Amino acid sequence: MRSRAQNAELALLLEVAGTPKPGNVDRERDLDDLHFEHFLAGAVGSQDGLRAAEAGASVGEAFETAVSGMSEQEGGNTQFGCLLLLCPLVKAATGGDLSQEGVREIVEDTTVEDAAGFYRAFDHVSVFVGEPPGDADDLDVRRGSDAIPALRDRGLTLYEIMEISAPADGVASEWVSGFERSFRTASRIEADDGPITDRAARAFLRALAESPDTLVAKQQGDEVASEVTDRAAELVEADASREAIGDFGDELVERDINPGTTADITAAGLFIALERGVSP
């Protein structure tokens, strides 16, 4: 039987293989400097961190290890957000309670040391982030481990950092909502049929249709993020063909629009679905 860490790694691989996932790298699409093979190497590289999470390491330590390994390829950030969801989910599964309640307990229990690990992860790879909230310049994640003294001064846990980030960040808002969208995505993948990669692609589009992608909002503004979500909703409503969804993807790529946060949630949903027994 695959271990939890192996299911988490497989979730990363199945996520990037699912197609069409408009605007993102997938089995049928590379972006200019970010290719499919970078995601393959990123997934394999994440292994030690995911194994650490399964073996009982703290969320912050497991996450930093995973991001460090993920970064050993030339494409840059491939699965940072995915791993921020997967590390606590692996720990919840290992603890025997892979439920919204179970993962809520894991993330609420995080400490200032977990927050330090999270900040250290930014030393390994360049991640696109928005401006920090007005009063939190000293906590700007772009400072990486240099921000750790300020973090300790303020005594903020990783959960509290996520609370600060949640309004503008779809991964952080998973942390504070008990991974609501990740579990909803898992249920959709379970209820669907056909190859698991096709299910994942459909679940991605439904997730994109229900809520604006926060990476798109940070990179292109709220209006563009809302437009993308409305367009995805129209495609879902119309039960659009693969071709129509592919055309939408062509347009997004041309406009440099990458709904990466929705991909993160899809990977988290895939992990939960794999743990529940859905399998390639």
Place this chain on the structure above:
Amino acid sequence: MRSRAQNAELALLLEVAGTPKPGNVDRERDLDDLHFEHFLAGAVGSQDGLRAAEAGASVGEAFETAVSGMSEQEGGNTQFGCLLLLCPLVKAATGGDLSQEGVREIVEDTTVEDAAGFYRAFDHVSVFVGEPPGDADDLDVRRGSDAIPALRDRGLTLYEIMEISAPADGVASEWVSGFERSFRTASRIEADDGPITDRAARAFLRALAESPDTLVAKQQGDEVASEVTDRAAELVEADASREAIGDFGDELVERDINPGTTADITAAGLFIALERGVSP
């Protein structure tokens, strides 16, 4: 840095992602019952066996563990032959001598117990094999672990089993030739440029062009295997377009021709190239 086992797993993933690889599953092609996602799960599942090889397990034990994990997906045999090459290569790399001489030492040192592990691996998955040589019915690999008593009676090591199989099996002939084609493929991947998956696809076609694929020979006969090699050689010689190579692939799939042994050698070459520092 990725571990040896991680490079071996990544080699499996890059191999299946390289396209076009005429007649085989690749990033752009699924076969009817054998899909890309089965190879992703097969690669992740192989992990424990590859880690065991790195940690010092015998070739037979590591191989059986790898095949057992690989088989935990619905597609059947995905990477049996690849793993039979990768297990000794991982051990050679771990021993500090990833060369033809180094891996030759590893395989020549295999024992009757390694052979028993190899036979047990057939209990986990159905593998297409030819008829055993005339005097070796009791050693038919299709008997799986039931053949182990005969194996012990005859006192055959895994290397000796490979010697018996080598004339008709391209993976076994790697074992007895010091992995000559695997190393040649690695050198081609190193000398080439562009994304590693494209290099792998080109190296696959060159390997197919130089020697008939033994899986094709077993499934379709020597004449078909020779024809496929001649056609591949024409494409290499003409520096054919991706499209022309893709058309050749369409024809092979239509005729149920899968040059799987050449894919095994490509995966072995990818591992060696990754160990030498080529990276996605």
